[in-house]
Amino acid sequence: MRVVIAEDLVLLRDGVTRLLEAHAIEVVAALGDAGELLALLEREPVDLVILDVRMPPTFTNEGLRAAIDARARHPGLPVLVLSQYVEQIYARELMASGDGALGYLLKDRVSDVPSFISAVRQVAAGGTVLDPKVVAAMVTHHGNGARLAALTAREQEVLSLMAEGRANTGIAEQLVVTEKAVSKHINNIFAKLALPADTDGHRRVLAVLEYLQAGTASG
Amino acid sequence: MSGPVSAGVAPSGRELTGWGRALRLQVIIGALLGTVSTIVGLAVGGYFWPRWAWFVVGLTLAGQVAVRGALRKPGGRGVAFAVHARLTVVLAAMEVTIWALTGGGLFWPIWALMVLGLALGAHVWVLHKHPNRERELTERVDQLTRTRRGVVDVQAAELKRIERDLHDGAQARMASLAMNLGLAEELVRRGDPDAVASLLAESRNSTLTAMDELRTVMRGIQPPVLSDRGLVGAVEALALDLAVPTTVIATVPGRIATPVESAVYLAVSECLANVVKHSGAAKAWVVLRHRDGLLSAVVGDDGAGGARLGGGSGLTGIVRRLEVFDGTVEVRSPAGGPTEIMMEVPCELSSPRTSSSSETE
Numbered sequence: 001m002r003v004v005i006a007e008d009l010v011l012l013r014d015g016v017t018r019l020l021e022a023h024a025i026e027v028v029a030a031l032g033d034a035g036e037l038l039a040l041l042e043r044e045p046v047d048l049v050i051l052d053v054r055m056p057p058t059f060t061n062e063g064l065r066a067a068i069d070a071r072a073r074h075p076g077l078p079v080l081v082l083s084q085y086v087e088q089i090y091a092r093e094l095m096a097s098g099d100g101a102l103g104y105l106l107k108d109r110v111s112d113v114p115s116f117i118s119a120v121r122q123v124a125a126g127g128t129v130l131d132p133k134v135v136a137a138m139v140t141h142h143g144n145g146a147r148l149a150a151l152t153a154r155e156q157e158v159l160s161l162m163a164e165g166r167a168n169t170g171i172a173e174q175l176v177v178t179e180k181a182v183s184k185h186i187n188n189i190f191a192k193l194a195l196p197a198d199t200d201g202h203r204r205v206l207a208v209l210e211y212l213q214a215g216t217a218s219g
Numbered sequence: 220m221s222g223p224v225s226a227g228v229a230p231s232g233r234e235l236t237g238w239g240r241a242l243r244l245q246v247i248i249g250a251l252l253g254t255v256s257t258i259v260g261l262a263v264g265g266y267f268w269p270r271w272a273w274f275v276v277g278l279t280l281a282g283q284v285a286v287r288g289a290l291r292k293p294g295g296r297g298v299a300f301a302v303h304a305r306l307t308v309v310l311a312a313m314e315v316t317i318w319a320l321t322g323g324g325l326f327w328p329i330w331a332l333m334v335l336g337l338a339l340g341a342h343v344w345v346l347h348k349h350p351n352r353e354r355e356l357t358e359r360v361d362q363l364t365r366t367r368r369g370v371v372d373v374q375a376a377e378l379k380r381i382e383r384d385l386h387d388g389a390q391a392r393m394a395s396l397a398m399n400l401g402l403a404e405e406l407v408r409r410g411d412p413d414a415v416a417s418l419l420a421e422s423r424n425s426t427l428t429a430m431d432e433l434r435t436v437m438r439g440i441q442p443p444v445l446s447d448r449g450l451v452g453a454v455e456a457l458a459l460d461l462a463v464p465t466t467v468i469a470t471v472p473g474r475i476a477t478p479v480e481s482a483v484y485l486a487v488s489e490c491l492a493n494v495v496k497h498s499g500a501a502k503a504w505v506v507l508r509h510r511d512g513l514l515s516a517v518v519g520d521d522g523a524g525g526a527r528l529g530g531g532s533g534l535t536g537i538v539r540r541l542e543v544f545d546g547t548v549e550v551r552s553p554a555g556g557p558t559e560i561m562m563e564v565p566c567e568l569s570s571p572r573t574s575s576s577s578e579t580e
Contacts, residue, residue, distance in 0.1 A: 060447040
């Protein structure tokens with residue numbers, strides 16, 4: 001897998017590079033700002049872009065803009081956005097930039113190495129991984145209040161774990177229940193949210209996210 | 220009408236100033252002249268002319284005492300009026316005295332008195348009609364003094380809070396982290412990998428919590444999204460995270476100076492926090508608008524109403540925050556709702572190219 005990293009803080013750039021290389025992921029380039037990124041994407045075939053939201057020259061959200069621009073020029077380009085803080089509004093802008101192949105995580109999550117590497121692989125494979133904080137904000141968001149209120153606390157928990165991109169096994173481990181119980185919860189969620197059940201994990205996440213996004217846009 | 224006229228508070232107190240000494244001298248000389256002329260007049264007999272000597276002495280002294288007293292009034296237009304009023308009284312008295320000394324008869328001073336009265340009336344009218352610049356300035360100074368103290372207090376309190384948060388939070392965690400890592404180092408040497416693994420896991424969790432705490436502290440100083448997106452973007456981001464559906468309508472074609480932006484953002488977020496906590500509203504709205512050098516922010520909700528300024532409510536904090544920038548806060552919140560809190564701050568927009576006019580929900 002060929003990855004490009006754009007992150008202005010040397011410490012974090014080197015850390016992520018080392019981490020990826022330790023897991024046999026090739027880092028094609030590690031850039032200090034978003035400006036070079038688009039030029040590089042024209043030249044090099046890349047499987048995933050990992051980038052920071054805040055970068056030079058203005059240190060506001062050029063990373064986010066670069067991610068959206070890059071996905072506009074290269075539809076379907078997998079992008080994993082890392083940030084010191086997460087905002088629901090940024091998540092929505094990223095999701096609106098294309099279907100799937102998207103990650104938006106707090107930098108804190110990098111410290112959980114196995115999860116981070118699995119997120120990297122999921123995004124590169126076209127999956128969607130959102131930070132639990134964003135997911136929680138979206139799940140509790142008013143727009144879905146009416147229908148989501150029908151979910152039990154446990155089902156909401158399961159839904160937010162699903163939206164993080166976890167498989168049933170992962171959810172079962174996290175909640176310390178059997179996988180069978182998890183799939184029962186999931187079926188209930190699909191029924192209550194009027195979503196067609198699907199065995200494919202990735203499409204399941206997308207369905208949930210699309211539902212959440214639609215809910216926030218119209219709510 | 221003579222005698223010490225000590226209106227106002229002279230800084231010199233009872234001490235005699237140059238004019239005071241001259242006055243005392245004049246009184247002595249005047250009394251002397253009057254007495255001498257009286258004696259001479261009585262000795263000569265006939266028409267009692269010394270009355271005019273007394274009149275001149277009295278008039279001179281009264282005029283001076285009146286003006287001097289008026290000048291002791293504290294500054295500005297008040298002094299002009301006091302001088303005018305006292306001179307009017309002295310002149311009126313002069314007219315009447317002349318009339319009396321010339322033997323009365325037809326009361327001719329009435330015409331002069333009427334003119335004097337009219338002039339004084341006109342002065343009063345002018346003072347009344349035009350806003351009192353002096354009072355305005357005094358009030359302005361009072362307000363500036365109060366708000367400056369308020370800002371300093373608020374800043375000091377915020378710095379103290381930040382210091383305490385960092386000290387008790389992230390710093391304490393870093394300290395415990397260093398201890399854990401030291402212990403882990405020792406355990407590695409002793410060859411106890413299980414214990415090391417659990418210590419490392421604990422350390423990692425500790426780091427994550429520290430990062431969470433740092434984020435909270437930073438958000439309290441300046442929410443990152445406010446730096447990134449400016450007032451409108453930050454309010455839109457805030458609205459998305461609220462438990463009450465909130466519509467944001469914004470017409471702010473440019474970026475506002477950072478201190479105002481920050482104050483208005485915090486004011487709006489405080490209002491919205493109140494909406495969520497207290498109003499029981501089903502929906503809320505924020506209208507941000509910049510027009511003619513005035514930024515207005517209206518936060519409304521369809522809740523129970525009954526919000527008011529004062530009484531230690533969060534609204535007092537908002538007033539304090541905005542007052543610094545000459546901002547105003549008005550609350551319309553009848554019992555039963557809806558509530559609207561209208562905030563206005565005079566400010567200019569900096570760069571119109573980062574134009575933003577949007578409506579989100």
